[in-house]
Amino acid sequence: MGGNPTQIDLEDLLGLDLSQWRVAISTPALKVSNQGRELRNLALQDGQGLLLATTV
Numbered sequence: 001m002g003g004n005p006t007q008i009d010l011e012d013l014l015g016l017d018l019s020q021w022r023v024a025i026s027t028p029a030l031k032v033s034n035q036g037r038e039l040r041n042l043a044l045q046d047g048q049g050l051l052l053a054t055t056v
Helices: 010-014 036-040
Strands: 006-008 021-026 042-044 050-054
Touching: 010 036, 036 042
Parallel strands: none
Antiparallel strands: 006 042, 021 050
16 A cells, blocks of 8 residues: 555544544554544544544
8 A cells, every 4th residue: 555644624524513522542653632623634644543432
């Protein structure tokens, strides 16, 4: 595989209000907090991912 990192905005891509979601689990190499600012400008590389869970 391989390739350059991809920048994504989860709020825009998924149409979510990120204040109502938190990072439940992420791949070990992905360093991300539950701050909406980080989830709006997220860089993902091969094999990286996360699972969001609702806070309400």
